[in-house]
Amino acid sequence: SNPKYSTCWLSYKPIEEIEYVQEIEKFLDQIVLLEKNIYFQNAGNELKKALCALFGTELRLSNSININIDSGIILGKVTDERLNNFITDEERKEVSEEGFLIKVIDENKRKYIIVASKSEKGIIYGIFHLINKIILKTSLKELNCVENPKAPLRIINHWDNMDGSIERGYAGKSIFFANGRVKRNYKRILDYARLLASIGINGVVINNVNVRDKAIWLITPKYLNDLSKIAEIFRLYGIKLYLSINFASPIYIGGLNTADPLDKNVQIWWKETVKNIYSYIPDFGGFLVKADSEFNPGPYVYRRTHADGANMLAEALSPYGGVVIWRAFVYNCLQDWRDTKTDRAKAAYDNFKPLDGNFSENVILQIKYGPMDFQVREPVSPLFGAMEKTNQMIEFQITQEYTGQQIHLCYLGTLWKEILEFDTYCKGKGSYVKRIVDGSLFGMKYAGFAGVSNIGDSINWTGHDLAQANLWTFGKLAWDPDKKIEDIAREWTILTFGDDKKVVDNILWMLLNSHAIYEKYTTPLGLGWMVNPGHHYGPNPEGYEYSKWGTYHRADIKAIGVDRTSRGTGYTLQYHKPWQEIFDDINKCPEELLLFFHRVPYDFRLKNGKTLLQFMYDSHFEGAEMVDKLIEKWEELRGKIDEEIFNRVYERLNMQKEHAMEWRDVINTYFYRKTGIPDEKGRLIYP
Template identity: 45%
Template sequence: MISFVTIVWLLLGIVAAEDGYRAWLRYAPVASSGNYSSLPSSIVLLNATRNGPVSTAGRELQQGIRGILGKRVDINETATGSPAIIVGTAEAYKLVYGDFEEEGELEEDGYYLSTEGRDIVIVGQNQRGALYGAFDFLRRIGQGNFAPTSHVSNPHAPIRWSNEWDNLDGTIERGYAGTSLFFQDGHRATNLFRLTDYARLLASVGINGIVINNVNANASLLSPENIQGLGSIANTFRPYGVRLGISLNFASPQIIGGLNTFDPLDPKVISWWSNITDALYASVPDLAGYLVKANSEGQPGPLTYNRTLADGANLFAKAVKPHGGIVMFRAFVYDHHISPDNWKNDRANAAVDFFKPLDGKFDDNVVVQIKYGPIDFQVREPPSPLFSTLRKTNVAIELQITQEYLGHQDHLVYLGPLWKEILEYDLRADDRPSKVKDIVSSERFGRPLGGFAGVVNVGSENNWLGSHLAMSNLYAYGMLAWNPSLEPQDILQDWIRLTFSSDPKVIDVITEMSMKSWPVYENYTGNLGIQTLTDILYTHYGPNPASQDNNGWGQWTRANKHTIGMDRTVKNGTGNAGQYPPQIASQFENIETTPDNLLLWFHHVPYTQVLKSGKTVIQHFYDAHYEGAAVAQTFVKLWESLKGKVDKERYEEVLFKQVYQAGHALVWRDSINQFYYNLSEIPDQAKRVGNHSYRIEAEKMILNGYKTYGVNPFHTASGYNAIVTTSNTTTGTATANITFASGTYDLAVNYYDLYGGKADYEVSINNRTVGKWAGDLEDKLGHAPSIYLDGHTATRITFKGVNVTRGDTLRILGKPNGIEPAPLDYVSFLPPGIVD
């Protein structure tokens, strides 16, 4: 099935607007296309079933070759004797053409690609493999790579799934790119045409399964109407070899089934799930299976009835086994009401505590899905010790493409290097090589299943994830799931060439920005293993380090006036270090051998603790936050250097995000540094923290219709205070005499953009308007909204090249709208080259 958008582009030859919709499947013309002038003029499809992956491969090759090379190729289903692009399964190829000389055995989903002979041969172990080979060929020529090749490519692991946290009402939990593609108003979405193009994107990077609903599942997904709707959704993914899966609510037999129990060992419950499973497979015969979140964060599960987690997982495993399905059972199980008063308590211990006693008790079609770290998708965590603990149980690694704790796609964070670091980590189980990538592939412990689950959360926005640059993470996830030995920079540069351009300048600039982005974000949010110091009690976006401690969620930093960090040692702390194999445990147990970037993850130390760098912990905090925010400013100029080299629409949209990130990085910098300065009372050696000589605090201006407002958290406002209008209908003015030397400045206004209103602002000097703007970022940014003056809503707008004479009058007018009282924090007059 080809989507309407694709048909229009193909048949009419119209180049679609560069809005990000086609992502890396743009099939843009390449300058060196003449090097492939001898490309065969026909495609021969072997054993092509109607709407099967081989037929899809043929259509994709037709479309791609026409776009990249400007050449029309015809499709045949029988050999013609002329040179051809031959696509099919290995079995079908051998029946027609005889054996082919491949290096290595083809495994499930694997393919053989050869462009060395008269024919181009694309042969898969199965039909899905043939499609993956076609996409490999198109990736090569789409980058102008016409060098002859002959190689076998097999996936690293059999399970390569996306997880989408979509809700039946059309919202998406931790989604930052619009509404659901799958659901609306409690049922299947009426318009499914975009799903075909999403299936194309997933298949093009080797993803073979998709779970389409939230792990916090709604039981009504299993209504007869919705089960029928799942069949329609599955039909759109099937031609691309992407099998449908669903998340289940454990209590469904009670919620919608009319039973008085959901005990997994109750015969009535077992029968109910068996019948529902049969109905699902009647609608979706190739259903991949189930994803289950149980007994975590208030979700129901087997522990309600004093049954084990294995009892719960095996209930579903037995139901799907006759149909060839599997069960992905999340290891994200913990008590979110643990007491912070007990210093032995540790959420990071939960997965091993719950699952270690159950190793070997799960059915062979159960896969325990483990988040890459022991807490929750933080900016830096050690690998989960559960990877090396489960020896007899299938496991998969759960990665998060949607940037829940990492800037919600409004901050650039290329995640390939983070994932690569985790996948290459050697846990040394039994003192033998035990890299995480080899554990999840099942190679290390010889289990039948294993793989990858990536939380993607695409939405209705044209560019899928709400950010053009964030799509590098979806591409990198697929590439690393297929082959984790690939280097993140190489993956990134392939993506840049396919998505933007092969222009060396474009490649260099986006590479520099992206490869710096993870350490930069880590620096200005939370470093030394302290976690991402975001607000964990609200939107997981802006800064709020105090929210981490003194609650039951267990993402603690244990920060007080003198010390900081979790003591996870066996000797004195929670014992988490001891959950790792002995060689790793001894490293983390000893403060001298613990890497500085995980120091506060494993050790509770004074702020004056000296790091291996020679700095104290607190001075490293100050310096890192200033350094990270400073580098974020350079991303703006780097991107501006691509003007004219990137199409206007995408250039402007990325520039807007980078300018926003540069401003919000300063919010993070000041907020975190001020918080720990107030807590520790240890000054910054460079005397930067709390000293802002270029600012005029709004609360110190002459106010008319405005009043001072104490911001909470206090550190998310410069000087702890902001101003708001005295009512939601009163226009406010704030004025001040400018005492800075006469000259030309960049005038930056920090304000708060609340969800629920769109205030209007005007800034002027001596009644000369410098600029106007509206508080409408909720329409332009994707991060989870806030209705408060806080670190989520704090932002900045800058007017460049403003001429100022000492003694001039600065005036800001704010007109409230809705619940947004035109809040202002401060104004900065920045000389050229000064960040603030």
């Protein structure tokens, strides 16, 4: 049946190139499953469905004891002896727990495409990989591959509330909750699981990190029955269910008068609670915890450390293989703006660095990519280079809270890739963030990626149709951060919109330039913020200047920015050499982060000779103007793209244009009024 919502990159359209069809058809006699279980059955069904849509052939799906066919697609385990003739020992050994290999046997009498995984989990990844490669018309030779996820944890974080709203959600309501209940729209959840499995995701946290009211009870029998059904759907696609918890649950729902992690009764209560969860969900992933952060309770309330808190929960989860994902987003959100000693950017490091080595084996620290809060640009959090004995995950925000809220086009892959490629130098040259979050640099058991979801129950899942690319890219980077971002974006474009050259070229241009454009007309040079408080949309230069959130630029008539160097707040000292010196030096600091690290007078000359002020003016005019180019590129695709989608995106691009002009005018006017120095080019600052 035709779902009332988009199938995104899994919308299979008939393949028309005769030559390619002929090449593949030789292999399409039947699908043989060498394993008899629901995971292989499900993978087989997915493949069957896809091939039927792509080639118009209904393939027989059979369980077989022997491989006695002439042609077909064979799904099995790498260790299967029946594959001995086709897979070498070396190839076998290369496949890791969640990985798979694809091998094409193209002989006179035998024409097989073999997809083999090591575990039940890996097979679904292999199937989707094969389907995508076929849609991309990959030649037979290039189908051969061994694919292993680099990072063990690849998790989506939903900030969904039980009333159905989504904190920082811009694409409708929750697909999981409504009216204080767990929703039973299993079809939509299944389609979501398919999307996630197709990009290699292996975990979902379905409730908001701010756990309040009814959500506190999710870990109790009140809800566990319903949750176990959701877990079952996800399980079929290799995805584990996790829950966010409130650290003070023993008080709220356990009838205790403390949540002190060193209290015996508190420990027992958590153990019982966890035991019960596993009786409903045997492969439950674990807890995500926002503690001592933005008014959420935590161990500090009891003068305990975050290690005390996390380890107590870890002990309860450990017998079942569960983990505690503990967020490092801990800072003073009640700062007095007159206090210039406290620097929010330093907070995560100051809170957690001293605890390196104190966390249990099944605790993972989840660290936002930057030290503040998902701004359009921030330096890489120095914590990544600071905790060699702690499991770490990087947290990206797929939902565009500060990057245009899915009204503006802002593809985040380019930014994420830069972050992952950052060299921390913590173990000398080559200590990339990507090697820390895939666990390899420090040899950690757990490591990975968390992405704050951008989906809701809207018709296209993400509000802006092109924002689907951000979800896709998050999964792809988590699977393999070494992949080129252009390739990731190109694959998404072709899978979503087909391979018409103009379509691919234009959309690729739009995606790859969109973050830079957004940055230009909002807050370039690492300035950040300047948004409206609360909802965080639209320009407001002093929106956060006199508030308690610790996010100040301290602009006056002469200069703007915070001195975070060793002469200022000392934030730069949290980095290894040579970054300390580079960030410390106003002439060496990467320009896109200048105002993050330095307090800079408006007449300071940038590398291109412009003054800071003139750069600001130019950047905003240029950025807003470049939105025209985005619109132009899209307009050229009229008639080449499904009309509904075309119009939806077109409408958002036009809103983006209007809002980009507002950004330009408000920010430029702000600087003009601060400085009284006009634009050198004489443009109208406020039309």
